[in-house]
Amino acid sequence: MKLEPLGDSAVVATLGPGIDPETLALVLALSEAVGAARGRGIVDVVPAYSTVTVFYDPAQFAAPAGGAYGQVCQFVESCAPRPGGPAPRAAPRLVEIPVCYGGELGPDLGTVAERAGLGGAEAAALHAGADYLVYAIGFTPGFPYLGGLPAGLHTPRRATPRPRVAAGSVGIGGAQTGVYPLASPGGWQIIGRTPLALFRPAENPASLLGPGDRVRFRAISQAEFESWK
């Protein structure tokens, strides 16, 4: 585990070189341990891919100056997963996300299918047939960064981003796929839309998905999309 400062109010712990489920498991174990033991002065914890970032309030650590960073590093070290791998977590959650692929709700499905040498329905089936893993939540509130997109569906972002992508839009950007929880500008190829709310500010947690969750997409018809409650 490598510890480095992120500005004067956070410490970044890096647990591996890249994007893989084993590193994510270490990240989640550390993040949970830090969250559970969170003491005075620790204000937030962010697991993402291969890092855990621990935010602290330097004003809550006694001078001498510089002591805060050392104390937080020590605390993070003390939470580090034991050698021999992290303790087994509760079984990961599997969340099914219904998606109406193509048509007006997924205007770029054709582009993605054409690059893959497939028909639209086949490309949608390929997308819905894969298992995905949530590596992080970010970009906008509730936006899941998903790993597991089949290589055939990797598609570059649009040359010109759309000024507005509707909430629930399911997109592909390079090797990544994800769902826009909120209407926002976006450069990803939009292949469909889900009626599920991924960001629910009145609930706790507000994000439907969390790092470590498994995700499957299920194709639904436009009629099902419209009647979804």
Next chain:
Amino acid sequence: MEIAVIRAGMLTTVQDLGRRGHLSEGVPAGGAADPFALRVANLLVGNPEDSPGLEVTLTGPELEFSQAAWVAVCGARFEGVPAWKPFRVEAGGRLRLGARLQGCRALVSVSGGLEVEPVLGGRGTLASAGIGGFHGRALRAGDVLRTAPSGRAPTGHWSIDERILPRYSAEPSVRVVPGLHAGEFGDALHSGRFAVAAESDRMGIRLRGPKLARPGGGDLVSAAVAPGTVQVPPDGNPIVLMADAQTLGGYPRAAHVISVDQPLLAQLAPGDAVRFVPATLAEAHALIHAREHDLGLLRQGLAEKIRPA
């Protein structure tokens, strides 16, 4: 007490000191872009430091008060209102912020504090998600805000010691600690003058100046970023992240503006410029302790001057 919005100004939002504990859900901390100014504005009218106030951007609003109240305007200076000093608005009177004299964002506190519902533990507006503050959006003419009752009022003649204020300037030198990829950018960040581009907002200040080249290149794995992070997209024009920035970033980080200097960034308007000077983590932390010491003295001093009404 009710406050009717007669004119909203360019971008006026309800802000507090931000949300905590929701970064991992992609919800930024948000809150006042200049938290120092909001803390002082609240203290000056007898409110808790984290009470919600209004963040006014570039052009001021005009507000009508149904009852008398005390007001403080801190941060950016606007014509027609005292700066860093409480003043009274009478029942039926109007608070008008005139032409902008200095800075970009004024934080306006009203005695009692604005009454808005907390969302995800914060009362500030996160406009990108449409949550918090007044219906999740900037104020518009015709809106009516409510304040909580206040039992306190300033007494006597006095002013705060302006030496405790950040050194606001249209061309400040802000102190930075190195970012993870500082070594790859050479000295360009510390050698140049960077102009503030018009498309800057509460998410980030976009800068134009010497390009920051990263010879190694290569993709990075997205990880947490924070307000103050200086990230460098492939075009080489640095972006300093602000209160509403996204919680994760995949661009290399050249540096981080230290906490006590972030108010200087919040007061930069398009056309202003900034220079970056190196600091150490120990200096950054010592400066935070010094700021808290100053605010502690202010709090003590005001305890005698702001009394139960």
